[in-house]
Amino acid sequence: MTSILTQQPQLNAPTICKLDNGLTIIAEQMPVEAVNLNVWINVGSAQESNEINGMAHFLEHMVFKGTPNLEIGEFEHLIEKKGAETNAATSQDYTHYYITTAPQDFAELTPLQLDVLLNPSLENEAFEREKLVVLEEIRRSEDSPSRRIFTRSMETCFETLPYRRPVLGPASVIENLRSPQMRDFHSAWYQPNSMTAVAVGNLPVKQLIEIVSNSFEQHYHSRAESLPNNIPAVVPEEPFTEIVRHENTDESLQQARLIMTWRVPGMENLDQTYALDILAAILGQGKVSRLFRELREEKGLVNQIGVSNMTQTHQGVFYISAALPTQNIEAVEQAIAQQIRTIQNEPIASKDIERIRTQVANRFIFANERPSDRANLYGYYYSQLQDLAPALTYPEQIQSVSAQDLQTAAQKYLNPDAYGAVIMKPLGNE
Numbered sequence: 001m002t003s004i005l006t007q008q009p010q011l012n013a014p015t016i017c018k019l020d021n022g023l024t025i026i027a028e029q030m031p032v033e034a035v036n037l038n039v040w041i042n043v044g045s046a047q048e049s050n051e052i053n054g055m056a057h058f059l060e061h062m063v064f065k066g067t068p069n070l071e072i073g074e075f076e077h078l079i080e081k082k083g084a085e086t087n088a089a090t091s092q093d094y095t096h097y098y099i100t101t102a103p104q105d106f107a108e109l110t111p112l113q114l115d116v117l118l119n120p121s122l123e124n125e126a127f128e129r130e131k132l133v134v135l136e137e138i139r140r141s142e143d144s145p146s147r148r149i150f151t152r153s154m155e156t157c158f159e160t161l162p163y164r165r166p167v168l169g170p171a172s173v174i175e176n177l178r179s180p181q182m183r184d185f186h187s188a189w190y191q192p193n194s195m196t197a198v199a200v201g202n203l204p205v206k207q208l209i210e211i212v213s214n215s216f217e218q219h220y221h222s223r224a225e226s227l228p229n230n231i232p233a234v235v236p237e238e239p240f241t242e243i244v245r246h247e248n249t250d251e252s253l254q255q256a257r258l259i260m261t262w263r264v265p266g267m268e269n270l271d272q273t274y275a276l277d278i279l280a281a282i283l284g285q286g287k288v289s290r291l292f293r294e295l296r297e298e299k300g301l302v303n304q305i306g307v308s309n310m311t312q313t314h315q316g317v318f319y320i321s322a323a324l325p326t327q328n329i330e331a332v333e334q335a336i337a338q339q340i341r342t343i344q345n346e347p348i349a350s351k352d353i354e355r356i357r358t359q360v361a362n363r364f365i366f367a368n369e370r371p372s373d374r375a376n377l378y379g380y381y382y383s384q385l386q387d388l389a390p391a392l393t394y395p396e397q398i399q400s401v402s403a404q405d406l407q408t409a410a411q412k413y414l415n416p417d418a419y420g421a422v423i424m425k426p427l428g429n430e
Contacts, residue, residue: 054169
């Protein structure tokens with residue numbers, strides 16, 4: 001094992017350790033009677049080719065279907081026996097797996113967690129059974145109005161980037177996947193140099209690192225496979241030059257939906273995202289935000305409205321969503337565009353900026369209260385950037401954003417005359 005690389009002397013004080021085999025371990029002692037182990041793998045749906053779209057999520061399911069050492073269901077039984085918790089998630093840019101245990105059980109359960117990650121059986125019979133589960137999850141997703149609307153919005157926002165595809169993949173692709181393909185995918189991506197293991201909880205840092213390191217070495221068997229050479233190139237798309245509008249009807253809706261999206265910087269241009277985070281809060285987060293106040297409270301044009309700045313790795317999405325009566329769509333779309341023009345032309349009052357700064361700082365503190373919160377924070381940022389500083393300095397970065405920065409960001413990235421628009425109307429409201 002190599003020596004400690006970094007230690008941050010702050011409210012958060014994670015230790016970063018790089019093993020000789022390429023695995024990064026991040027550890028922090030926290031005086032809460034729990035320990036969270038969160039393992040991040042740098043693969044999600046964005047790294048898949050169209051021919052295997054959905055493989056990363058399908059593999060997440062199969063990881064829990066036994067190993068040469070553990071029968072199917074045995075891992076979950078041993079976890080539950082100790083009162084511990086386990087789960088996993090797959091996104092466009094990563095997959096991560098986590099367990100939360102009592103400190104005294106961490107050394108016993110960590111090897112089990114790493115065994116299922118590193119040595120899934122991926123047997124064909126279990127593979128075909130679980131395929132049916134994944135296909136049912138896809139069907140449920142397609143039956144969800146909110147998921148359908150989001151999928152259509154991403155297809156409208158991106159023309160070529162893999163972010164336009166659903167993480168679950170299409171049923172037609174999943175139906176044709178075979179277990180040898182998944183074995184190759186697992187062997188290529190579930191390698192130590194593509195993994196970040198984060199352990200946070202009430203054990204000494206040295207002990208946390210030793211437990212994770214020893215458990216990894218116990219269950220990892222070196223593989224010669226390299227990353228696939230057919231990974232789709234991910235090149236950020238140019239901003240919209242006009243309004244790209246798609247309208248549909250949806251018989252399951254009770255009221256219409258209006259989605260407006262802009263292509264904005266992602267994690268690879270992190271310094272340009274802070275102003276957009278603040279703009280999202282000023283426009284549509286909370287009851288004193290501009291769009292909520294104008295369109296819901298004052299004019300009664302919408303039932304719900306919200307704004308988020310989705311910072312994905314290669315390119316982000318500035319996302320405005322409203323639920324509203326069909327007859328109000330045009331007026332609301334025009335009002336949103338006008339609010340953006342106002343921000344572009346008039347400096348935001350210092351009291352509004354200060355309110356957002358306080359909100360962001362408090363959210364950061366509140367989101368650091370549990371071991372799982374911190375493990376998620378560290379794992380996400382380090383797996384995406386190989387750097388923890390942005391995770392720890394986020395409040396300071398927000399504090400440094402000026403009124404001029406906000407105006408410039410709005411002018412550069414939020415063109416009120418060029419964006420992606422998705423309108424979904426209830427049946428009978430064409």
